[in-house]
Amino acid sequence: EVQLVESGGGLVKPGGSLRLSCAASGFTFSSYSMNWVRQAPGKGLEWVSSISSSSSYIYYADSVKGRFTISRDNAKNSLYLQMNSLRAEDTAVYYCARDPYGSAGFDYWGQGTLVTVSS
């Protein structure tokens, strides 16, 4: 069974940093591109970042470029999101999601981890 489990969320002050993790199981993690998608309270879905299976290709939304860094450790079946210079508008539930084909949608999602940026 495919499972994605996020962790690392919490309360952080503006300007602070946080590192999210996503532990993958039930599939060959190293074969899939992965993504982070976030959802602010009461709002819609916002794609944040993507990383290819071998980390060769990395993309970011303009809203997080220069502040967030996506990475993965295929040996540990884990995806990460390092978030620096956090702002109030980064407050959201952050989901990791698997991308099976690169153009066919995200087929598995984690349960999400809440990041709250507030003083």
Added chain:
Amino acid sequence: DIQLTQSPSFLSASVGDRVTITCRASQGISSYLAWYQQKPGKAPKLLIYAASTLQSGVPSRFSGSGSGTEFTLTISSLQPEDFATYYCQQLNSYPPDFGGGTKVEIK
């Protein structure tokens, strides 16, 4: 960036109704469109990819159509478990953004 506009943003319907949601792209995206269902407090669930291909395990009352700039998600006979928010997503190019969502509520 490609913008996706969903309509309506809110829809009130009854069990058994046929429901259609539209997603319009600001430029052509071929068939690189996916649809998701999200219930409160839950992660999104992939329903349809490549505009019209039903994801494994998704009931056949869900269908998708369209190509280029105009796409539709149709629920042929709305069931109680279908009351949720629906999002489209384009996967033609980065950023793979989502539409604003359509909330389907019980009439």
